Amino acid sequence: AAGAPTAHVYVKGIISVAPSFNATYGSLTYYISDDGKTTTQLQVYSGLGKDGAKFTSASDLKLGQTVEVYGVIKDYNGKPEMDKNNTLISVTGEGTSTGGETGGGTAVTAFTNGDFETWEGDPLTPTNWKSASTASSATPTQSTDAHGGKYSVHIAGATSNKRLAYKEMTLAAGTYTIKFYAKAATADGGAVAPGYVPVVDGSVKSYVYGTYINNLSNSTWSEATYTFTLDAETTICLFASNSKTPGKDILVDDFTLTQNK
DSSP: OOSOOSSOEEEEEEEEEEEEEETTTTEEEEEEESSSOSSSOEEEEEEBOGGGOOOOSGGGSEETOEEEEEEOEEEETTEEEEOTTOEEEEEESOOSEEOOSSSSSEEOTTOOOTTOOOEETTTTEETTOOOSSTTOOOOOEEESOOSSSSOEEEEOOOSSOEEEEOOOEEEOSEEEEEEEEEEESSTTOOOEEEEEEEEETTEEOOOEEOOOBOSOOSSSOEEEEEEEEESSOEEEEEEEEEOTTTOOOEEEEEEEEEEOO
C-alpha cells in the first residue's frame, strides 16, 4: 500500500535470500517473500532474535524457513524494508541451506578481496580489482572511510561512467547475486550501479547494469544488490559503476558474489 505504517507491525514470509551476519551487532540481514522466490521480496535489515537476543552466526536462520518478524517498515531509497532492530517472533521449517558470513547463498570461492583490505603496487590498488580488458575504467584509490574493516575504495566522478571492475573470472551456468555498499564521498551526492560484462577473447561485449542507486548520502552506506543468470559457462567482469550523472566521487566497500541455490 502507498506509504509505510508508522507503528510496529508483524510481517510473515519465507526467507528468499539466506542471511548475512553482522558480528558487531549480532544481527542478521535477509530477504523474505510470500512464496520463497526472489521476484518480489522484502529486506529484513539488521534483525535480532526472539526477545531482542543477538544472533551468533548466519546459520541461525536458513533459506526456505518461514519467519514472523516484528518491527517498523520504512521507505529506503524507494523500497520498503523492515528497519533495523526488528525482532524475530517465530520460525518454522528446517530450511534448505545456510548463509555465509558475508552474504546469502553460497560464496564464490574464486572471488576474493571484496572487502578491499588487501592493496598492492605503486600507486596502491586493491588486489584483483583490475581487468585485463577495457571493463576497468576507474582509477581506484584507498579510503579509510569504510563500511567494514579498515579500507574502502574511492572512485572519482567524471563525465563518463567509471567502473571499478574485478579481474576476469569464468563462472558456471547459474544464478548469482552481487552485493556491495556505497556512499557519497562528499556532500555533492552520487549514484552507483552493480553489473557485469561478458568478456570473449579479451574483448568486452554488452554491459549489463542493475538498478542505479541515486542520491547517495555521504553519511549513510547504501546497499546495492543485483541478481543475474548465466545460461552457460561465461567469462565475465563484475563491476560497480560510478554514474556520469551526477559524476561525483563515491566510496564502495564489502563487495560479495554468491551463487543462489
